[in-house]
Amino acid sequence: MKIRHLLFFGSRFNLFFLIFFSVLFSLFIFLTVEAEETPELEDEIPVAVEASPASPTNVTAKDIPNDKGGAITVSWEKSADDGAGANNVTGYEVLRSTNRDAGYEHIGNAAPGATQFSDSDTQNKVRYFYKIKVLSFTGTSVSLPSLPAFSKRQWFDLSRLNLFILALVIGFAIFYFISRAKGGKELYIRKIAGLEAVDDAVGRATEMGRKIIYIPGIMDMDSMQTIAGVTILGRVAKLAAEYEAKLEVPVSRSLVMVTCRETVKEAYLNAGRPDAYNDNMVYYLTDDQFGYAAALDGLFLREKPAVVFLQGQFYAESLILAETANLVGAIQIAGTAMPSQLPFFFAACDYTLIGEELFAASAYLSKDPKLLGSLKGQDVGKFIFLLVIFAGVVLLTLNSVFEWSLPNLAEKLF
């Protein structure tokens, strides 16, 4: 399996892409690598100075892990007068210096009761000392300085290691199945009723002489659901062109209008009916959610379409649209990945693509091996989740029944 075959936008740009990225990464390494010197930390403990109100104690400072540097966490035990005592605390000031004995500057505040502060304005590999100044109505006092600390860059965020491994596994699975599909291997995909019904629905519209209205959601092209909706539109438009059905696509965003126009135009061209395409088939209404819903309701009631497709990202207007379409007797094929709107579509529409079925639609309809392969890779991810959930349930159940100490293990793993 050659790397070149895994990148699909032409070998010339594969090369450009690889070179560009290599240069960028190298520049990064070159400009940002610093000497691995570790400044020595001193061990002696300074002498305490009494102050009133009671000063915070045990001030410590340490580098914030798993970041690009430039940040130190300062912790302390709060003043004994914080929340009690004669000198009730009104707040803390955080002081910083590169010299233990002098040159402290005020860098931030903390509320009464606070025991931590993040200094996100440090230079890497520079030693800083911190003091905490407590404020009250009767006066102030300053803590002992902390031991020195310095921030440093970590090259990998270890707290995300499990996510990284999971991403690699799923990514590899997707690439693997894509290459298998390209190699001619048949990949099984179960039937999705909503997508199987598309052909019949478009045929119905042709027979009845009524329109097909396609709604690609109310969000913009940066939403994956809108992209999925536009992909299905391509298929519906091609069918509409072949069956000579009337298609209308009212949209809510100007960028979506531009994309939908290109998609529908290409679909009509591929169907051999470029003459039947008209820019006015795809038109913009308004960005406002309920303005859009009101306009669509009026359209449904006036035009009485045979079929209404609701494919994309919807919010509260979903039920309004579905019920109005039902009122005029249209068949409705809906699809969304919004968990809060799925119940409405499920109750009101004839067919519903639930969640990831919407994203699978582009692969399902085109039967393109590359896209089908990505679906199989996705299933590997789901299988891993199932295994992990099952293992977690078993471990926690065993512990609750037998009181083993396995929850610690389960908690650590999951």
Next chain:
Amino acid sequence: MNQENSQEEKSFWEKLLSIDRRIIFLFIAAAIAVPLFFKVSMHIPVTPVVQEVYNAIESLPAGSKVLVSFDYDPASMPELQPMAEAFFRHAFRNDLKVIIMGLWPQGPLQANMALEEVFKDEDIRAKNLQYGIDYVNLGFTAGNEVVIDRMGHSFEESYPKDGQGTPLSELPLMKGVKNYDNVDLIYSLSAGYPGTQEWVQYAVDVFHVKLAAGNTAVQAPSMYPYVQTGQLAGVLGGMKGGAEYETVLGIPGTAVRYMFSQAVAHAVICLFIIIGNLAFFSLRKRKRS
């Protein structure tokens, strides 16, 4: 005679099954509107998810800073505005400092409306709250979840000035508030995108902030997985959630007042479902026999 009777009954059940929607709409309109004229106080038990929101705010010491994100528009006002007003009352009575922002353009305006309402209270007025010292309104910034992500590094990168054009450095409340490390709680009032889910994904998971939320009734169920995992301290769901919050706060407001109306509407919908099923079963029995 029996056949004629069964003919009438059959048509009655069929008519019931295909009843004109407008009759249903009329009943619903009456069910919602008529109870508004009656003052009926109902016992509103407080659910744990709402109690957690209350506890999260109540446990903050005086002077703590709370970042409130107003991510809704007037359409969701009936559900979320009572939560906003109740929160302001809770925060100001506990002497918390409030930083208002909006990821929706209408959000900061909704905040101003809620403040206008809350400042009518005698005890809140007596505190003589000052803009810039006790509360600020940073306004709206375009960018959705990118704004949330950038605020984790620096508030000033996303909001160089507040909603009135004052640089953040000139606001006393914002001195020392660089990013999420310097706020004690985030409270998200959300009706859609961007909203609480984005706050969980980009603020809680990345910067480990403490987050409580108020959502519309439709969206609240989607937040329960986050409450169970501890990513969300608690969630207020719809007008019922707002009513519970007002109840636990001890300051009954709009949400409590309108609960009777909502209760009657729910009961009427249940009644229609029963009627529909009776008609369905009667017709099915007739067809079988």
Next chain:
Amino acid sequence: MRREVPLVLTAMVGLTMIIAHFIPPFNILKDMFEDWFFIIAAFAIYLGVLNLLRVNADKIYKKRRDWPFGVVVILGFLVITIPGLFFSGGRSFSELGTPFYYLYIHVYYPLSATMFALLAFFVASASYRAFRARNVEATMLLVAAFVLMLGRVPIGDWITAWLPEGYRLGNAADWIMDFPQTAGQRAIMMGIALGVVSSALRVILGLEKAMGGD
């Protein structure tokens, strides 16, 4: 070139954002891309407004079907925008007491809330139509809907006040929300997340036709 350049840009930006999540020093590039996104997002709002005006002006000029509504749209736009921009008396347009604020409270808010309120009626008609005990699954759905609709309002506890504390309709509704509902939500969210990952990977690799891929 027209097709390849956007694909390469998409791939570079997409991969940088993914890598930056795991390798902190890449956040410098990520921050730069996010700055660009801020600018594009702000201009996208203007693009929407300009498009609205252009489409409706075109409709009026060519006297297309329903062109008087285009006049209403443009008039409404001007009525809201001009006071907001020019008649705020030096204050921010969103402050209390400005003409924009007055229009927002007395025009925009009632219109918006009314459209959202339509949902109450449509929920009733959809419930009447959809909640029929046709089979076992539909019956379970029906029972759950009943329990939740009554349990989520005080009337549920009032009806079952004779039952001991902890066994009333409200408690049953809370149980449904905490367990079966949350489990279902979580499963759907996981599936959707995987779908988004797979779709995003297809977009980054230039496989998605809607985004100019093969």
